[in-house]
Amino acid sequence: MSPYSNMESGSSISPNGTATRRVTSNSRGSSPHTTKNGTNKTRRKNGVIGSPSRKNRRDNNIDLMSLSLIRLVLALLILIWFGVMVKLISNLSTSSSSSSSSQNNMSAEQQSAAMHKLSEKWKNVRFNKDGTIKTVRGVKDSNQKKKSDKKEEEEEPKPQPIASIFELSLLGNTSPSDFRLTTPNAPSCAEPIDADSISFTLVSQLSQDRIWMLPYHCKRWGENPMSVVIFTDEDAAAVKSKLVIEGCSDEHLTVQTVSKTRYDPQGTDYPVNVLRNLAFSKVKTTHLVYADIDFWPSESLHSILNIQSVKERMASDAKLATIIPVFQMNRRCRAYKDCRDDNIPFMPKRKDELIHLIKKRQASTFDPTNEGGHGSTKYISWKDQKEGSYLDLPCIRSNRYEPYLALRYCKELPPFQEGFSGYGKNKMTWAMQLRRSGYQFSQLGEAFLVHYPHLDSKSRLEWNKKPKELQRVDSTLVVDVLESEKGSNIDLLSYKRARVDALFLDYKDWLRDNVRDKARVPMCKNALNDDVRLWVHRDADSESEDEESEGDDDGSEVVKVNEELDAQG
Numbered sequence: 001m002s003p004y005s006n007m008e009s010g011s012s013i014s015p016n017g018t019a020t021r022r023v024t025s026n027s028r029g030s031s032p033h034t035t036k037n038g039t040n041k042t043r044r045k046n047g048v049i050g051s052p053s054r055k056n057r058r059d060n061n062i063d064l065m066s067l068s069l070i071r072l073v074l075a076l077l078i079l080i081w082f083g084v085m086v087k088l089i090s091n092l093s094t095s096s097s098s099s100s101s102s103q104n105n106m107s108a109e110q111q112s113a114a115m116h117k118l119s120e121k122w123k124n125v126r127f128n129k130d131g132t133i134k135t136v137r138g139v140k141d142s143n144q145k146k147k148s149d150k151k152e153e154e155e156e157p158k159p160q161p162i163a164s165i166f167e168l169s170l171l172g173n174t175s176p177s178d179f180r181l182t183t184p185n186a187p188s189c190a191e192p193i194d195a196d197s198i199s200f201t202l203v204s205q206l207s208q209d210r211i212w213m214l215p216y217h218c219k220r221w222g223e224n225p226m227s228v229v230i231f232t233d234e235d236a237a238a239v240k241s242k243l244v245i246e247g248c249s250d251e252h253l254t255v256q257t258v259s260k261t262r263y264d265p266q267g268t269d270y271p272v273n274v275l276r277n278l279a280f281s282k283v284k285t286t287h288l289v290y291a292d293i294d295f296w297p298s299e300s301l302h303s304i305l306n307i308q309s310v311k312e313r314m315a316s317d318a319k320l321a322t323i324i325p326v327f328q329m330n331r332r333c334r335a336y337k338d339c340r341d342d343n344i345p346f347m348p349k350r351k352d353e354l355i356h357l358i359k360k361r362q363a364s365t366f367d368p369t370n371e372g373g374h375g376s377t378k379y380i381s382w383k384d385q386k387e388g389s390y391l392d393l394p395c396i397r398s399n400r401y402e403p404y405l406a407l408r409y410c411k412e413l414p415p416f417q418e419g420f421s422g423y424g425k426n427k428m429t430w431a432m433q434l435r436r437s438g439y440q441f442s443q444l445g446e447a448f449l450v451h452y453p454h455l456d457s458k459s460r461l462e463w464n465k466k467p468k469e470l471q472r473v474d475s476t477l478v479v480d481v482l483e484s485e486k487g488s489n490i491d492l493l494s495y496k497r498a499r500v501d502a503l504f505l506d507y508k509d510w511l512r513d514n515v516r517d518k519a520r521v522p523m524c525k526n527a528l529n530d531d532v533r534l535w536v537h538r539d540a541d542s543e544s545e546d547e548e549s550e551g552d553d554d555g556s557e558v559v560k561v562n563e564e565l566d567a568q569g
Helices: 005-009 054-095 097-104 108-122 142-155 208-221 236-245 272-280 301-305 308-316 340-346 351-359 379-383 428-436 458-464 475-482 496-514 541-547 556-568
Strands: 011-013 019-021 200-207 226-231 253-258 287-290 295-297 320-324 326-329 363-365 390-392 404-408 440-444 449-451
Touching (some): 200 272, 208 226, 208 236, 208 295, 226 272, 236 253, 253 272, 287 301, 301 308, 326 351, 351 363, 428 496
Parallel strands (some): 200 226, 200 287, 226 253, 326 449
Antiparallel strands (some): 287 404, 295 449, 326 363
16 A cells, blocks of 8 residues: 555654554544543654644644635735836836937946836835826826926916016107107197186096005095006906995096006006006096195195186186195104004194194194205295185296196196106106296195105115115215215116116206297296205216305205294194
């Protein structure tokens, strides 16, 4: 008999080759080799260990089957993984076929580095059962990343390049040094008008942060035409809707907007004169009243302008520049901030309210530190001037005079010179051209504007910048410093003020050469020497400066005016 023939009947082979028969326990009773507690006791015979029970053998067979199944599953997973890797490598090879020749020539070190990079790329990747890639948290596949990047690009608006403000010029300007004589698309001043046909539009321009002031202008000006241009990215119709809700007239208010982001995203070069000319262009009345938005009109201004004697004077003189005297109210809070809740209730609406504030030294004539700006206005005479009466100015004390005016809107009206942007000389140059063109300056009794005490604008802060060599130097002594060794290395044209001064000299030359002097109001004999404050001078200017009167420009005359107004009040 074969030594293996008895294995089918439950025999096993001992280590020495002797076959032994397994003894199984009787389920109904104990075998001779069963212990008292019913457990099977292994029997030794001739040093041979007996076979385990049938139950144990069944358990062993189940363990073997489980192990085999696990090995089979692992083998299948390895095959699947191997197949996927082959597929991936094949795809990579196909996609990079254009560079295969260079890859074949790689050194062993380069190939090793490439394989390391490839393994790093795929080490966090997991696979689905069908072999497709499963994204692991925190890891994006390349297609998903491209989609995400594309979405972010679509969501983030690309910054627009800063455009030239002159593309909005109604004058046809293309550069700052383009100066103009007349206002286009306006009726001619040569056409006669009668007093009864005269009407007025309040004209202004403003930035986004001062839109809140407009409803106060609307209330004070009443249900009468207004034309404003706002430097904002908001839509004009949307802005107007908000203003109408706050009390402005839907019928009489004209709103234009100019994009801040497109033309001055930094807010340091506010295109003030382009905005002013745009606001002028929408005037449909015979006359306009120009006031910057921070100068609030008295509540009776429109009614004073409509006094019959006032309109008759305007109808008789197409070049009458009616001066609306301007004052300023002091800030009502000590801190340097815009305390509107404190300021607004005290902004005077009537002349008696204004005089009361002046007596309490809570208001004054506008900008006492700048005598040239409004020092030619006869404030003391205005205090006792009758409502609607005119007082002609005998002379102008400074080229820096920049009053707010009511004028006839016509072609012959000089426009604002658009090269002057931001802060500095943007309105005084207009008044200079008006005077030389033959306009009569005459102030109107009872009417006034009052300046709201706002904080300095970014344009003003840009104008105020100085090199360290000019810090704390009096403006009349700047030239001396610049001409000294101390100022020889200053790059003047990197400062806004110097660039404006240089443009101003060009403008003076143009005005002299292109506008015939028809002045009806002369410069005063003691007129201030304005050019002494300029940072930029020409050699040829020195002689003419010596011929000018060396009037003081320290604001002392304006201080005297305010003291006298206080005493007479």
